[in-house]
Amino acid sequence: MTPFNRRAGLLHCEDVALDAIARDFGTPTYVYSSAGLSAAYQAYDQAFAGHEHLICYAVKANSSLAILNLFAKLGAGFDIVSGGELARVLAAGGDPAKVVFSGVGKTAAEMEAALAAGIHCFNVESESELARLNAVAGRLGKVAPVSFRVNPNVDAKTHPYIATGLKENKFGIAYDDAPRLYREAAGLANLRVVGIDCHIGSQLTESSPFGEALDKVLDLVDRLAADGVVLAHIDLGGGLGVRYKDETPPAMSEYAGVLLSRLAGRTQKLVLEPGRSLVANAGLLLTKVEYLKHGEAKDFAIVDAAMNDLMRPSLYDAWHDVQPVRERSAIARRYEIVGPVCESGDFLARERDLALAEGDLLALLSAGAYGMSMSSNYNTRPRAAEVLVAGGNAVLTRRRERVEDLFSDEIVPA
Numbered sequence: 461m462t463p464f465n466r467r468a469g470l471l472h473c474e475d476v477a478l479d480a481i482a483r484d485f486g487t488p489t490y491v492y493s494s495a496g497l498s499a500a501y502q503a504y505d506q507a508f509a510g511h512e513h514l515i516c517y518a519v520k521a522n523s524s525l526a527i528l529n530l531f532a533k534l535g536a537g538f539d540i541v542s543g544g545e546l547a548r549v550l551a552a553g554g555d556p557a558k559v560v561f562s563g564v565g566k567t568a569a570e571m572e573a574a575l576a577a578g579i580h581c582f583n584v585e586s587e588s589e590l591a592r593l594n595a596v597a598g599r600l601g602k603v604a605p606v607s608f609r610v611n612p613n614v615d616a617k618t619h620p621y622i623a624t625g626l627k628e629n630k631f632g633i634a635y636d637d638a639p640r641l642y643r644e645a646a647g648l649a650n651l652r653v654v655g656i657d658c659h660i661g662s663q664l665t666e667s668s669p670f671g672e673a674l675d676k677v678l679d680l681v682d683r684l685a686a687d688g689v690v691l692a693h694i695d696l697g698g699g700l701g702v703r704y705k706d707e708t709p710p711a712m713s714e715y716a717g718v719l720l721s722r723l724a725g726r727t728q729k730l731v732l733e734p735g736r737s738l739v740a741n742a743g744l745l746l747t748k749v750e751y752l753k754h755g756e757a758k759d760f761a762i763v764d765a766a767m768n769d770l771m772r773p774s775l776y777d778a779w780h781d782v783q784p785v786r787e788r789s790a791i792a793r794r795y796e797i798v799g800p801v802c803e804s805g806d807f808l809a810r811e812r813d814l815a816l817a818e819g820d821l822l823a824l825l826s827a828g829a830y831g832m833s834m835s836s837n838y839n840t841r842p843r844a845a846e847v848l849v850a851g852g853n854a855v856l857t858r859r860r861e862r863v864e865d866l867f868s869d870e871i872v873p874a
């Protein structure tokens with residue numbers, strides 16, 4: 461199911477034509493579908509209905525308050541990796557008791573904020589972090605709920621930049637150190653051991669690595685239980701892939717089957733931290749063709765969005781489908797879709813056959829995840845606006861940045 465559809469040759473988000481969004485809110489603009497976001501969340505919730513579960517949306521994938529609020533209303537928890545993300549979740553009406561806090565570099569101030577908010581669990585990623593958390597909690601007279609993020613050394617078979625579960629990655633504690641560290645944690649006065657966690661990577665297109673990782677985690681759970689450490693939850697992270705082009709990620713039923721078959725008869729709650737699979741295909745980036753430039757070797761469509769708005773193509777050579785908002789019957793040419801930023805790496809799509817004219821609107825699909833949240837102001841470019849569509853309604857959920865905003869915190873020395 462896609463929330464984006466073509467009617468009489470014109471691309472729509474739900475019941476709103478994208479040219480109307482461009483007219484009302486300008487370009488570049490990220491456009492999200494409420495129905496698409498809700499359906500993605502409900503697919504998880506329903507697939508795991510047979511086992512106690514908590515779906516903690518990974519805020520980093522798209523941290524828009526409007527999207528966090530939508531997921532909070534559907535009952536989601538949140539996976540955060542900074543004090544900033546915690547503040548966003550709270551501002552969006554998220555329940556702190558459903559928040560898990562991941563990340564290798566939590567500061568004392570971030571720990572204090574999360575303890576004050578009363579989060580569900582700290583996913584501890586090192587022995588030093590464990591000691592720091594115990595000290596911070598002690599100073600505040602609190603007991604911190606903890607799980608260890610273990611590194612199961614499983615190959616996620618994804619892009620090397622987004623694999624996180626191998627021995628050489630910076631994430632988590634070594635699998636073999638887990639029994640010792642759990643024993644240490646159990647002896648610390650201001651910590652309460654509640655779970656175990658792992659996250660092996662992002663954009664996984666096969667289900668077997670999830671099964672392999674869970675098998676390793678369950679083996680540890682059993683060894684810990686024999687050691688007297690009883691865990692209340694198992695957090696398997698996020699990572700389920702989506703289709704950008706021709707990938708065939710596991711269907712939700714297959715993914716759930718792989719996990720639930722292994723959890724049958726176990727009492728631990730299952731926690732998941734999906735990011736991309738909840739938002740990627742519910743969002744697109746709407747942009748306008750500023751110039752067509754028929755170069756010596758290549759034809760360029762220079763659009764008003766750039767690598768600062770969507771850096772996935774530059775960073776990972778990622779592929780996003782490009783659709784004209786209004787189809788033209790002219791003959792297509794092979795275009796490089798590039799932005800105005802002064803980098804040869806500033807491309808959004810390569811070698812796309814399109815019939816274009818200057819002023820045309822284009823949609824870059826599957827841009828809901830790691831699009832806006834990874835955007836920057838490089839070249840002093842204000843970040844894009846964001847619009848949330850529900851049925852026939854399009855609402856501005858983030859005003860386009862203004863140039864003055866970009867240097868309002870800067871100081872010219874006297």
Ligand SMILES: Cc1ncc(COP(=O)(O)O)c(C=O)c1O
Pocket residue numbers: 518521539562563624659661662663697698699700733734735736737
């Ligand atoms: C700890 C953790 N949890 C969850 C996620 C979300 O991953 P994805 O967007 O691939 O579902 C990430 C990002 O890879 C992560 O680092």
Ligand SMILES: N[C@@H](CCCC[NH3+])C(=O)O
Pocket residue numbers: 520622662663772829830834
């Ligand atoms: N930023 C990456 C995913 C990284 C996942 C975060 N651990 C992407 O755009 O695909």
